[in-house]
Amino acid sequence: MILRFRSKQGTFRVSVDDNDMFSTAVNSVLAKIDCDISSLYISNRPNDKGSPAQELIDQTISSLNLKNGDMLYANYEERDSGISDVQTGTASISISNSRTTAVPTVSSTSSSVKQNELAVDKLLDSQDGLIPRSKSSMCRHGDKGMCEFCSPLPPWDKEYKEKNGIKHLSFYAYLKEINENKNNKNNATSYMSPLDNPSYKVNKNCPSGHLPYPKGICSKCQPPVITLQQQSFRMVDHVEFSDSQVLNRFIDSWRLSGTQRFGYLYGSYEPFDQVPLGIKAKVEFIYEPPQACELDGITLIPWENEEAIDALAAELNLYKVGVIFTDLTDSGLKNGSVLCKRHKDSYFLTNIEVAMAARNQLKYAYSTKYSNDRKFSSRFVTCVVSGGLNGEIEPRSYQVSVNAEALLEADIVTTSTQPSMMYINESNDTRYVPDVFYSKINEYGLEVKTNAKPAFPVDYLLVTLSDAMPKEPKPFFTSNSFVIEHRDFLGELQNLKALFNHLNNDIGDGSVLLDFHLLAYLLSTHILQEHEEKLLVQFVKERTQDAYLKLVESPGWMSLITILEQGS
Incomplete structure (x- = not known):
């Protein structure tokens, strides 16, 4: 059933079942308004303060005699902004394990989103992203008029995307499209969060009354059938290395030793004007953590001063935007060329690298007010430096889909001995694995569903990004000759x-x-x-x-x- 809650911030619709606890509905409301549960009162009449939410959350929906479509009124006091903001200490910013580093402490989910909202988010959120069109031969109006042939296109327009070779929508174009569909402008009093993180975990607190999995399971608590397909949007559109020396100095480690190297990309996010409402990750430096480098891989060693490095970068308004690693093998032609190992007939990222990318994205989740749980996927990128088709050394940047994150989090997939394939686990006492399919185009040009068990191509989890050096570099760090750490x-x-x-x-x-x-x-x-x-x-x-x-x-x-x- 649907319950409606009217508040100072509009009317919200919450989906619940008869046997659900009222806390389910309250939690959905709290995700949309800026208040504590201790100050929230619920009433079934307007202009009535009602009962404290804390006294109602232990009762079921049916015991409160609530019916589908009922309107409830949420009365509350908003948090004092001076209290709810993230409080940051003033400890030393020194790089040391013996000194205290300032670590922010978050007082609430809402304040965390507010604190993590970057300038690029404020800018793109405020823009409509409409794509202008000039007057065409089909127009029958004056220069100041407008018609269906010359009116601006929305940033998610399919024909514009195909005409300009845009494979993925930018995040904000995608957000505005689904927000337009979910929250019709003609129904402004009702709001539904447009973003929703998929979850493929079995619910072990099912309200239906049966024993928890594996002793019992029903349609309410088991995850849905999963159909994998290429993700239509990407959280980041482009990776830009602020200066060629940033990347070259990183690759020099392989040139001097022949062993592979791993690093963290630090930088910032900025608008990317090559796609409507686009975002780019601008990399200012690569920090190389402690590691044991080998000819065919890397073993990371515990990085003791990671928090201190993060804090120092934050003082300069920079932060981790991704990881980078090399996979280079000399061609033996003595001309500086390398082998091309990653291509459409092998793989672009191995299943191990896809799993690593998914874990990193789960760790560095993107904070947003447009999701019920205040987070959605991630802007953390994965960059691999390998050989191109002509033997050149080139970086390639990727992310993995929200489905990849959810599959890994639910322990449904694992790596396999074939780098290009992801293996699907079997159900056991701790995990329930639903049917998994993936969509592909057959030899007749038709889209068909194929059973993904026991394994499926990792390409269905990949999201490709573009990457390049700027034509006119303006790096934040203009000196680049000091010795790099851990070399x-x-x-x-x-x-x-x-x-x-x-x-x-x-x-x-x-x-x-x-x-x-x-x-x-x-x-x-x-x-x-x-x-x-x-x-x-x-x-x-x-x-x-x-x-x-x-x-x-x-x-x-x-x-x-x-x-x-x-x-x-």
């Missing part, structure tokens, strides 16, 4: 000697400090005092001469120079 196996050491040699190239403007690898190492030495560390970060962030002069004239900086000169 001891190459004889490249981050130490005071390397720091001295790097700072010795300073021409008096602080430009040598504009290198994240240098910044992270310098802060890890603890030679500077806390306020001097903040001056250093302030200079890197703002590039002001005043901050630079205060830094180099500080006692800590002078001590640093003295230590480096004596050590040289």
Whole structure:
């Protein structure tokens, strides 16, 4: 049945069953309004405060005599914005395990979404994304008129997408399309969250009264039949490396050792104007965590100062946007070419890499107000550097679909010995595996469903992104010569000697400090005092001469120079 809740923020429809607890409906309401359950009152009459929601949540829908279509009134006090915002400490930003790093503490789901809403989200959310069209030969009106042949197209227009070779809708084009379909403009008093994360887990708290799975199961608690198909949208449209040196220095590790390398992409998200309402991940630097590199793979070692690196990047308004790894094999032709191992007849990502991408996307979920649970998929990208069809070294960027995330989270799929295929697990006492199909075009050009068991192509879980270098690079970090971390196996050491040699190239403007690898190492030495560390970060962030002069004239900086000169 459908229950309607009227509140200050409009009317919401909630789907429930007779035997559901009223808490199910209350939780759906709380996901849409900014209040605590302690201040929420529910009434069946307007202008009546009603009963506290906390006193009703333990009763069933039927015991409250609620019927399909009933209107209830939600009365509440909104949270004080000064309390609900994310509170961030003022601890040191130093790179160290012995010092405390500022870690935000989130006081509520709503405030978390507010805090994570980036400038690009505010911008694209406010735009309609309409695609302008000029007057055509079919038009029969003046220059100031408009008709069906020249009126702007919506950002999800299918013909425009096919004509311009756009394989996937941008996230905001997709969001606006489904929002248009779910929340008709003529029915503005009723609202349904347009985004919904699929879940393929069996519900072990089924309200039907039977024993939980595996002793009992019904149509209400078992996951639906799954039909896989190529995802029509993508959370990120493009990956841009801010400067060619960012990628080249990462690949240099393979050029010097012949072993593979892994790194985290740090950067920001910005509008991408090549597709309607598009988003790009702009990569400013690659951080290489501790790892054991091999000819055919990588073993990651526990990264003890990950939170500190994240906190330092956050001070510069940068954050993890993805991962990158190499899969390179020299061709043996002695011309710098490499083997092309990833193509349409083999695979683009292996099943192990798809599983890794899904786990990362689940870990770095995208926060949004347009979903009931305040999150939807992820903007975390996976980039592999491998050989192209002509033997060139090239990056290729991917994400995996929301279905891939849900399948992995429900433990329905696992890797197999064939890299291009994903294996489907069998049901057991802890998981229920429904029927899984995938849609494909047969030899007659017709779309048919094929049983995915026991395995199916990983391509059905992939979402491809474009990637490139900018024509006019404007990197945030303009210096890129300091030693990269954790490259001891190459004889490249981050130490005071390397720091001295790097700072010795300073021409008096602080430009040598504009290198994240240098910044992270310098802060890890603890030679500077806390306020001097903040001056250093302030200079890197703002590039002001005043901050630079205060830094180099500080006692800590002078001590640093003295230590480096004596050590040289």
